[in-house]
Amino acid sequence: MAFVFDDSYLLLFLAAITLVLLTRWGSRSRRRLPPGPKSLPVFGNMFSMPTEKPWETFHQWCSQYGDVVFLDLPLQPTLIAGSARVALDLLEKRSHIYSDRVMCMMDRLMAWDFNFAFMSYGPEWRQHRRLFHQHFNQGAIDKYLPVQVRQTKQFLQRVLEDPTKLPDMTRLLFAGTILEIVYGMDIRDIDDEYVKTAQMAMEGHSIAHIPGVHWVEYMPILKYIPSWVPGATFKKLVEKYRPYTKRMVSRPYQEMRKAVSEGTAPQSIARTLITKAQERSGESNEFTIEDGLAMRTLAITYAAGADTSTSASQFFLVAMAMYPDIQKKVQAELHSLVGPNRLLEPSDLPDLIYTRAVLLETLRWKPVIPMGLPHRLLQDDEYNGFFIPAGTIVLSSVWTIFRDPEEYPDPDRFMPERFIKDGKINTEISISRICPGRHLAEVSLLLAIANILHVFDVIPAPDKNGKSLGTDMEMTTGLVSMPEGIPCILKPRSSVSEALIRDANH
Ligand code: HEM
Numbered sequence: 001m002a003f004v005f006d007d008s009y010l011l012l013f014l015a016a017i018t019l020v021l022l023t024r025w026g027s028r029s030r031r032r033l034p035p036g037p038k039s040l041p042v043f044g045n046m047f048s049m050p051t052e053k054p055w056e057t058f059h060q061w062c063s064q065y066g067d068v069v070f071l072d073l074p075l076q077p078t079l080i081a082g083s084a085r086v087a088l089d090l091l092e093k094r095s096h097i098y099s100d101r102v103m104c105m106m107d108r109l110m111a112w113d114f115n116f117a118f119m120s121y122g123p124e125w126r127q128h129r130r131l132f133h134q135h136f137n138q139g140a141i142d143k144y145l146p147v148q149v150r151q152t153k154q155f156l157q158r159v160l161e162d163p164t165k166l167p168d169m170t171r172l173l174f175a176g177t178i179l180e181i182v183y184g185m186d187i188r189d190i191d192d193e194y195v196k197t198a199q200m201a202m203e204g205h206s207i208a209h210i211p212g213v214h215w216v217e218y219m220p221i222l223k224y225i226p227s228w229v230p231g232a233t234f235k236k237l238v239e240k241y242r243p244y245t246k247r248m249v250s251r252p253y254q255e256m257r258k259a260v261s262e263g264t265a266p267q268s269i270a271r272t273l274i275t276k277a278q279e280r281s282g283e284s285n286e287f288t289i290e291d292g293l294a295m296r297t298l299a300i301t302y303a304a305g306a307d308t309s310t311s312a313s314q315f316f317l318v319a320m321a322m323y324p325d326i327q328k329k330v331q332a333e334l335h336s337l338v339g340p341n342r343l344l345e346p347s348d349l350p351d352l353i354y355t356r357a358v359l360l361e362t363l364r365w366k367p368v369i370p371m372g373l374p375h376r377l378l379q380d381d382e383y384n385g386f387f388i389p390a391g392t393i394v395l396s397s398v399w400t401i402f403r404d405p406e407e408y409p410d411p412d413r414f415m416p417e418r419f420i421k422d423g424k425i426n427t428e429i430s431i432s433r434i435c436p437g438r439h440l441a442e443v444s445l446l447l448a449i450a451n452i453l454h455v456f457d458v459i460p461a462p463d464k465n466g467k468s469l470g471t472d473m474e475m476t477t478g479l480v481s482m483p484e485g486i487p488c489i490l491k492p493r494s495s496v497s498e499a500l501i502r503d504a505n506h
Contacts (some may be wrong), residue, residue, distance in 0.1 A: 017089040031387040034070040034079065037061060044072030049212030053477050055370035055399035058082070062400045070384060074218040077392045079377075083404060087396040090383065091375055100376040101125075102393060104209035105216050109223060109238040111245040114296040117373065129436065131297045135269050138439045144181045145346045145443070151177040152447050153343070156455060159490050160501045166317060166486040171195075175302065178282055182301050183209060183252045184266030194252060198302050201248040204241025205303065206478030209374075248302070253295040254305055261285060270298055305437050308368050311482045315358070315366040316449050318473050319414050320458040321488035326416060327458055330355050331493075334454045340496050343448045343504060346443065347358040355450050356425055357416035359442075364402045365414050366473075370481055372396035374438075455497035456490035 041044045049071075050057040050071040061069045062082030071078040081087040090098050100121040103113055112118070116128035134140065155173040159166070168190040175195050179185040187195060206216070214234045216222040229234035254269070259265035260274045273294040281288050320327045333354045338344055349356075376391045403411040408418060419427045435441070452458070474484035 004179070031389075033072075033387065034068040034383075034386040034388070035065040036070040036072065037065075039072040042074070044074055046073060046212065046218065049073070050211050051210060051477070053370075053475065053481075054210065054212075055397060058371065058395070058397045059400045060437075062397060067400075068384065070386075071212070071390075074210055076212070076217055077389055078212070079388060079392050079394045080400075081394055084384075084399045084401050087372075087401060092355065093478065094381070097378045097381060098375050098394060100378050102374060104208060104214075105220050105223060106214050106234060106238070107205070109242065110204045110208055111236075111242050111249075112205055112208070113315065114249050115300055116297065116304065117204075117300060121378075127293060128297045128300075130301070131273075131293060132436055136301075136437055136440055141440050141443065144177075144440065147180045148177055148444050148447055149179065149346065152220070153501075154450050155332050155448065156343075156501045156504065157453060159456070160492065160498065163489045163491065166488070167314065168322060170313045170486075171199075171310045172318070173448060174313065174444065175306045178251075178302050178305045180268070181440075182268060182298050183256055183270045184268030185252065186266075196249075197244050197251070198248045198306070200241065200244035200306055202303060202480075204245065206480060207237060209479040210477065215297055219260040219464070232277060245365075248460045249295060249299040253291070253298065257287075257291070270294070272352060273298070301437070304435075305441065307480045307482075308437075309441050311368045311480055312359075312362055312441075312445055313448055314483050315368070316362045316445075316460055317452075317486050317488055317490075318483050319358075319362055319365065320453065321460040322473075323414050326358065326414065327453060329416075330358055330450075330453045333449055336458075338454070340494070341500070343500060344447065344454055349443065349446050349450070352446065352450060353420060353423065353425060354416060356446060356455070357419040359416055360419045360425070360427055360447060361416040364408065366475060366481070366483070367398045367402055368480055370397075370399040370475075372398050373479075452490065455493055455501055457493050458488050459491050461487050461489050 037045055037048050040047070058069070058080050059082075062080065067081070067083035067086045069080040069082060071080070081090060095392055101118045103115075103118045103120075105166055107113060107115070107118060116125050116132070118127065119125040143417065150355075151173055154176070156168060158169050158172070162169075172187065172190045172195075175198070176185075176187040179187050179194070185194065214229075216234050222232075222234075225232050225235060227239055253274075256268070256270040257274050257278075260271055260278060265271040265274070274291070277288050277290040277294065278285060280290065320330075334344065337351055338348055372395055375394045375396075377388060377390055377394060379390045381388045381390075402408060419425055473487075475481045476484055492501065
């Protein structure tokens with residue numbers, strides 16, 4: 001039956017919602033919830049939610065209320081873990097009840113329900129994660145090194161030709177690497193149709209995850225309202241972005257299936273998986289359950305890996321432009337390790353100490369995912385005398401955690417030395433303890449940043465008002481945050497460096 005949206009339905013619906021919310025509010029108010037910003041009856045903190053850089057407001061709430069902050073959002077109680085201790089106690093020590101995810105309504109509406117990173121903690125998620133792990137665990141990723149090296153050399157050459165397009169070039173580097181590994185695609189241009197499609201899909205995904213601002217999350221029934229209804233912004237967003245997500249997931253896999261059947265498929269993970277699926281399905285060549293699993297699992301690789309690595313590399317470039325002394329120290333390490341006459345190879349990476357510390361400090365200084373990925377609590381819990389209701393979304397405020405002055409003195413300052421002790425890397429943190437793409441990301445990023453500083457100097461470019469860089473930068477709002485522009489250029493360090501770049505064959 002089609003949903004009819006007339007006034008009587010609306011009134012009935014609003015009355016029902018109010019009743020449900022009042023009941024929930026009443027029963028919760030009898031338990032001792034963690035502190036948080038003052039909430040209104042029924043609507044809770046709905047109107048306190050920031051739309052711009054929420055992590056900054058979360059940070060402020062954490063300094064005001066402590067490291068466990070509760071946000072009373074209708075149908076979506078939310079807890080902010082504001083210290084490493086709380087994140088560890090809840091997300092790791094009690095991971096059996098805190099590892100669920102929630103697929104938000106905006107994700108479903110934008111066709112992101114294929115994404116195992118947001119699937120419930122259960123057999124379906126496990127199936128996807130297992131398949132992903134088979135191809136990206138530490139032992140499996142060595143075979144992708146030739147792609148990573150080739151893509152890095154291409155990046156250096158592109159930048160030499162045009163040093164002004166760093167945002168596009170960095171994206172091309174990491175998108176190209178992942179798409180070649182996964183689908184064997186040869187991406188030469190940032191205007192490539194697939195990259196543009198995936199970027200639009202990612203933009204939608206990032207907007208969908210700004211916490212607390214899409215009313216359809218509180219009232220799922222709103223999904224039925226037409227987009228012309230005033231205030232139905234979420235619906236317009238859905239209409240804009242959904243087609244891109246659909247194309248991002250299916251197009252490359254379907255094209256690879258055809259190429260495998262015709263015997264023209266390039267070496268890639270997709271070719272391996274499709275060949276296996278076709279061997280099982282035999283002559284019929286029908287799209288099997290295995291194909292579906294492979295298609296969805298591979299589609300997430302670009303979504304999870306391209307923007308995150310691009311963002312980290314861009315923050316790195318801005319940091320180097322702001323901190324020339326640190327840049328010089330990295331260059332000194334690289335020079336003493338490999339000398340001026342060759343580029344860095346993967347076999348050099350384990351010997352990099354200071355350069356690796358710079359990567360870690362970049363990820364701390366401007367965390368790529370400043371609010372972490374939301375975890376969902378499966379059952380009622382007690383923590384430090386506070387009641388945490390089942391269904392609570394837990395966000396680790398990575399931004400706040402990495403700004404803890406006890407752990408990271410002078411936290412706004414870029415200081416790689418904090419990760420070095422007795423000449424060795426000293427840290428518990430890596431890219432993320434449970435990010436299954438971290439091994440690939442570490443190699444891609446380290447190879448890129450080491451080679452960049454080996455042959456280029458990162459020089460600040462004055463902004464459009466003629467001012468030079470300060471020591472901070474603006475960040476974009478979204479699940480994955482990026483610098484607002486990269487106000488620097490890369491200049492070859494010497495004629496020898498220039499020749500090294502030009503002669504690098506790939
Ligand atoms: C700088 C680069 C990267 C950063 C900072 C990063 C960070 C993260 C974080 C914070 C999470 C969520 C962890 C949690 O549940 O709390 C995550 C999950 C994930 N990452 Fe990464 N990541 C990076 C690169 C990559 C790459 C290159 C890939 C793919 C090759 C990847 C694939 C994934 C996947 C599939 C998940 C979801 C795992 C699950 O829910 O089971 N990531 N990442």
